[in-house]
Amino acid sequence: MYRLTKEQELIQKAAREYAEKTIEPIGAQIDRENLIPRAILNGLADLGMFSIPFPEEYGGGEAGYLSYILALEQLCKASLGIGMIISVNAVGLSVLNTFGSAALKERYMPDAACGKTIMSFAFTEPGTGSDPKQLSATAVRRDGKFIINGTKRFISNAGYEGPMVVVCREEGSGKATALLVDKFCPGYSVSEPWEKIGAHGGPLYDVYFKDVEVPADNMLGDIGHGMWVLKVAMIYGKIGLVGLFLGAALAAYEEALSYAKTKTHRGTPIASKFEHIQMTIADMTMKYEAAKWYAYHLGHVADTVKDQNLLIKEAALTKMFVTESAIDLCRMAMSVHGSYGLMKDYKIARIWGDVIFGPQVEGTAPTLKVLAANVILNS
Numbered sequence: 001m002y003r004l005t006k007e008q009e010l011i012q013k014a015a016r017e018y019a020e021k022t023i024e025p026i027g028a029q030i031d032r033e034n035l036i037p038r039a040i041l042n043g044l045a046d047l048g049m050f051s052i053p054f055p056e057e058y059g060g061g062e063a064g065y066l067s068y069i070l071a072l073e074q075l076c077k078a079s080l081g082i083g084m085i086i087s088v089n090a091v092g093l094s095v096l097n098t099f100g101s102a103a104l105k106e107r108y109m110p111d112a113a114c115g116k117t118i119m120s121f122a123f124t125e126p127g128t129g130s131d132p133k134q135l136s137a138t139a140v141r142r143d144g145k146f147i148i149n150g151t152k153r154f155i156s157n158a159g160y161e162g163p164m165v166v167v168c169r170e171e172g173s174g175k176a177t178a179l180l181v182d183k184f185c186p187g188y189s190v191s192e193p194w195e196k197i198g199a200h201g202g203p204l205y206d207v208y209f210k211d212v213e214v215p216a217d218n219m220l221g222d223i224g225h226g227m228w229v230l231k232v233a234m235i236y237g238k239i240g241l242v243g244l245f246l247g248a249a250l251a252a253y254e255e256a257l258s259y260a261k262t263k264t265h266r267g268t269p270i271a272s273k274f275e276h277i278q279m280t281i282a283d284m285t286m287k288y289e290a291a292k293w294y295a296y297h298l299g300h301v302a303d304t305v306k307d308q309n310l311l312i313k314e315a316a317l318t319k320m321f322v323t324e325s326a327i328d329l330c331r332m333a334m335s336v337h338g339s340y341g342l343m344k345d346y347k348i349a350r351i352w353g354d355v356i357f358g359p360q361v362e363g364t365a366p367t368l369k370v371l372a373a374n375v376i377l378n379s
């Protein structure tokens with residue numbers, strides 16, 4: 001058992017206060033417009049929310065992954081879309097911090113750490129979402145540059161200025177290779193945003209590369225290291241998602257509590273009148289607490305573990321548990337609301353559109369089970 005440090009408590013409190021005062025009042029607007037106002041992103045940047053776990057040397061908070069999860073939970077209680085922007089930026093920063101040269105880190109990390117630019121990570125293509133062997137975007141090396149051509153699909157943060165990590169097939173070797181591209185450089189363009197059923201505010205685009213040139217020095221790692229880059233991105237992507245969907249779970253839990261205490265039947269709140277509402281609230285408390293401690297444990301493991309395989313296993317299992325718990329909690333909260341839970345005027349209906357995303361992204365349950373079982377059975 002561990003206690004939160006003073007720093008972790010302060011970060012959690014700052015995120016909670018900002019979410020309650022500034023994001024919650026416009027949660028429905030964000031959902032409708034599928035857009036986070038720039039003023040909100042600037043406010044989050046002022047609080048250091050874009051770079052909690054990254055080294056101070058590059059503008060980060062150096063406060064660890066447990067702090068990161070604590071902050072995302074509070075922010076995503078108000079808007080999951082905000083968490084998508086922060087967590088994908090953090091995936092880019094993790095990869096850059098792990099594989100980038102000192103020059104690349106100095107050039108790109110401080111701006112992305114303070115929210116001036118926002119990073120993306122582009123792997124998925126129309127033909128593949130999880131298999132690097134099927135990558136069709138190409139990078140051709142010529143005269144000290146790479147020339148990139150191809151299409152990337154469902155890319156988060158692609159509409160914001162900043163660097164994008166692009167995993168493509170290097171033509172000489174035929175191997176997956178990761179390059180850092182400045183978004184909106186010549187040859188870069190994006191589609192209209194996809195019309196998602198939830199997670200609004202974090203729009204997804206298809207991205208088109210037409211003879212996009214990047215200096216050869218913008219390679220992350222070496223030719224053929226794209227798989228390793230993807231592996232690191234998937235680990236830290238899952239940690240972010242755990243924070244996001246824990247926030248959605250907490251939002252569902254609190255909506256159920258509040259509705260049960262305020263909705264009355266013959267003058268008595270349904271929480272006092274109906275035993276099955278009390279049973280549901282007890283079940284919800286148990287489920288939220290289990291998800292919360294599993295999530296916080298992952299943050300603690302990410303901050304302390306030396307063995308990367310252990311982190312892969314923990315991230316896969318926690319991500320599955322927390323995202324499934326968020327769906328269960330939302331379903332239970334909707335049942336507490338009766339028919340009102342199906343109406344868009346109620347926050348719980350919006351949360352339903354959000355939680356359904358959890359199990360589909362950063363690895364589906366079957367792939368994560370195989371990943372975790374491999375570590376468990378071979379250690």
Ligand SMILES: Cc1cc2nc3c(=O)[nH]c(=O)nc-3n(C[C@H](O)[C@H](O)[C@H](O)COP(=O)(O)OP(=O)(O)OC[C@H]3O[C@@H](n4cnc5c(N)ncnc54)[C@H](O)[C@@H]3O)c2cc1C
Nearest residue numbers: 088121122123124128129130154155156361362364366367
């Ligand atoms: C909100 C959101 C944000 C996203 N952001 C980004 C982003 O920023 N960058 C990016 O690159 N992508 C992003 N994506 C895309 C996402 O990462 C991919 O869609 C995801 O990896 C799944 O790929 P796919 O949809 O092609 O499914 P597929 O890989 O085609 O999977 C289809 C089905 O086959 C199963 N399957 C696949 N492989 C195996 C296997 N080896 N063993 C067993 N079963 C398997 C899966 O479980 C699934 O049920 C985002 C998607 C969403 C919804």
